[in-house]
Amino acid sequence: MSAAVQAKPQSRLLLSGNDAIARGVWEAGAKVAAAYPGTPSTEILESLSLYPDLYAEWSVNEKVAMEVAIGGSMSGARSFCAMKHVGLNVASDAFMTVTVAGVIGGLVIAVADDVGMSSSQNEQDSRFWGRFAHVPVLEPADSQEAYEMAKYAFELSEAYNTPVILRLTTRVCHVKAVVQVGERVKHDIGGFKSDARRWVMTPANAKGLLPAQIAREGKLQKLAEASPMNFLDDGSDKRVGFVTSGPAYMHLRESFPDAPVLKLGFTYPVPVALVEKLAAQVEHLVVVEETEPLMEQELKAAGLLKIHGKDLLPRLGELTPNVLIPAIKTFLGEPLPPTTTYPKFEPFPRPPTMCAACPHMGVYYSLARMRKNVQISGDIGCYTLGAGHPWNALDTTISMGASMGIALGMDKARSEETKDKSVVAVIGDSTFLHMGMQGMLDIVYNRGNVTVLILDNRTTGMTGGQNHAGTGKGLKGDETPRVDFVKLVEALGVKPERIKKIDPYVLPVVFKTIKQETAIPEVSVIITDRPCVLSEFYTKIEPYKVVDDDCTGCGNCINVGCPAITVKRSETKVRPDGKVNELKFTTIDTAMCTGCHMCVESCGPNAIVLAKRAAAAE
Template sequence: MSAAVQAKSETRLLLSGNEAIARGVWESGCKVAAAYPGTPSTEILENVALYPDLYAEWSVNEKVSLEVAIGASMSGARAFCAMKHVGMNVASDAFMTQTLAGVVGGLVIAVADDVGLSSSQNEQDSRFWGRFAHVPVLEPADSQEALEMVKLAFDLSEDFNTPVLVRLTTRVCHVKAMVTVGDRSARAVSGFKLDARRWVMTPANAKGMLPRQIEREGRLRQAAEASALNVVEPGTDTRIGFLTAGPAYMHVRESFPDSPVMKLGFTYPLPVEAIRAFRATVDRLVVVEETEPLMEGELKAAGMADVVGKDILPRLGELTPNVLIPAVYGLRGETPPAAGTYPKIDPFPRPPTMCAACPHMGVYYSLSRLRKKVQISGDIGCYTLGAGAPWNALDTTISMGASMGIALGMDKARSEETKDKAVIAVIGDSTFLHMGMQGLLDIVYNRGNVTALILDNRSTGMTGGQDHAGTGRDLHGGEAPRVDFAKLVEALGVKPERIRKVDPYMLPVVFKAIKDEIAVHEPSVIITDRPCVLSEFYDRFKPYKVVDEDCTGCGNCLNVGCPAIFVTRSETKTRADGKVNDLKFTTIDTAMCTGCHMCVDSCGPKAIIPLAPVSA
């Protein structure tokens, strides 16, 4: 059981920001919670699901998760959804309309920004959504504030008839701290009330909502000016004062403990007049915000043209002390203090790779053998690693589900150079259900010459193996209807004879299936069917070993990409024709090996055999 879910007698718990958000959701009396997994927000819903007295689900994508929460809010229940920053892009259609219609039960959306791109394809600032949609934004700096601000967000949502954003960052999501917790506040659910003028968002009805939205933002601005979430901490060194929010506050306080700081928790609407008053108490004001200069720009537009921000601080990454200290000392015309002397540690370089026996490896091994004949559009997931060595078998990765549409675009924009190349789209099972189905339908509808590879490993693998509509399990591990991918793609219009299901461990079968389908000039789908090696569905086989005297050093097994295979020695050999062969003799870490036998299929001299059982 999570540390966040303890007996009611516990008053202080060690919680990550994600766990604290979940606790705050429960304590607030929330009735319905939904999300799609995405680092750094994944653990929020996983922890929400551990609490009683509420409903929680993995939705097929972020837009659906928000729509579920909206439906619950319309019905008078407090509702919550969580997502990472790129997920908010997916949910934005529903979000932008609901900011006009408002709420009945409190509606809170936690958005986790991956500042520093630890596991994302871009770095975006979700505070923009507050300004774009005219809704309040709260920013916790630590786990305690995460819990408290979620509870305040529900109250704020109901008081002002608006969705509320709680903007997190990776550091807040994953760092643990002691948190004072409370009990759950029960909330009655009023039920859905008919109100077509409010809930049916035709242009005529939406127009009537706009003046109320503008008026609401004015009241929110007044609330922000007086909010107890915005705190001024005095300091003795008034040469420079800092305006900051979220985890950047921790970095400021660590770097300049003697300087005055105005820490914002209610960051939109921006409390301009309160900031103006703080500005008058210091010689210079430095705005420390991750990542975009939103507050800085608004303050300059409000007449505080002398504030300093992104002219000395970067617009990317975390604003840690090693970034802040030299920048601010340089602003003062001073030399920063010498950094502490610490032993330098050079970590062993380890490029990202797939797990031993990952079913995706067989697909990429086969694709790498066809590399000169194909263009390969990729997607978001573990299989994105196919772009790296030893496969080098992925040409694009843009966003969830984009492999399908991009592949169709490649097909329709062929040049003389690419006219004879086959176009392949690679996508995972969870990603296909998230946003890939529409792209495949578009390929079929527009008669695209594309072969789609759906890599079904019965898992949302990249974020930790969460369940989805294709696993046969729900969020709580109970049995659930499981999507039949073959029937689904047939329903989308792919001809039955162009749908193949293959075992990705059988390399000759995978290679032949791909080669056959790319030769057919119409939409086709190949579905692999092996569970993720880290999932409960996976069964291990007897491991393999390399017979040293039979190994010729050809290195074919290394091209599979399995991290359980190691090079024991390298040699060069000059052939009779004068060409030099680089030989790599290998061994297998039998503790890592799961017996998938992909390396066996790649070995010409048959030097890889099952490990003999240990004698008694």
């Protein structure tokens, strides 16, 4: 067990925000927890799964995770689900309805916003869901608050018959701090009680529940005004007062230690009366919020017109001291503090790339060779890196599962320039199960001419290697039924003769199969079958080495994209016909090489051999 699980009552533990939320959920007596992995929220459920006396699962997507939690709540169990910001888009259908129906057991939804987009395709402000769905939003600023708010959220949920959003950001999720923890409380489960007027959400039943939702929001407004999570941190410098929430509070305190700050933890409904109290004490009022001006607009709509916010501060990224100090000092007409200058060093470029022996490399190596003849619709996962060097083999990446529908749209919108190009959709195993199956069905149903590549590496790779329904393992490593992708796509309507399962390490077969399937004007599916090199299912093979005397500098092995292969030296050679060849003589880091042999198959002069064989020859 982890130290967090073994901790005695009233222990002090060093916890990340994600770990602290897990601890708070467990201590609150939650019985059901579900999530789909997504940075920066992934570790919440991983940490929660280590605790006893509750059920936790990786769901196939965020909508299902939400529904599992809703079902638990309907049955009287305190229930929890977690996701990153874009995950709530997926889960919103079920979420928007349960906000009307309400809860029995407390229902808490942790949503982690990736402020600064360190690992996301957009920067989204999940606080808007509180306003949109008329539910309370809590925002912790550190790990201690994350722990405390997670516990309180269940009480709030049950007291006001509402789901509660716990809005996090990357800074809170991943930064560690000392947390004072307690012990788990017992929460009895009453069991599901049939009530069609409440749980069968026909229009007639839903209309009957809407007045209660509206009345609830008024009560929550009064609660927010009186909440100890919202407090005024007095300061002596009354020129500027600040309204803020989340980790921006920490940045403000560091930047302007003498300024009055209204720190909000219960951020929706916005406690307007508290803000008015601060406004009366200062010359200027500035709303500091990441990322959208939600509070600023709410306050202006309430009649507080002489306030500032996004007219001074950016809407993108974190509001750290190096952003806040220049903005506010410029506003006040003060000189900026002197900046310390350091010698400028250009770091060696290290673009993101795939791991050595990643099974996706062979697919992109082959697609890159066909680049002029294909349009390639990509998806969310490690294989998104196929858009980069040396492959440059992706045309689109929009959202989870979108490769399928986008590929069909490309197929149906062919122009004179693209009519002869093949359309390829690339998607991973976890992503296909998450949201790709419906798109696959749509391609079949609408007779698309698309070749779908399902890159099955038997893990959810980009978020750290979590299990899913295609791995044969559950959240805790227990054995589960494993999806057979061949049978699955056949059940979705793909002809058996158009389904190919291949080894992505065998480059001639990969290239030949893609070329053959894209030439046939109907739906086809190619499934690769090699595990992620970082997963428990991968077995390392003997590494390879380049024989220097045999290397011709053709550079084909570099085009595979393996980070274990580097250019040792380059030469320019002028051919008799006057053309110039750039030769790249390579070497392989045998400590990094895992023996996938893709580079061997790309090497014309057979200069790449097993390291042991090369050593014996020497």
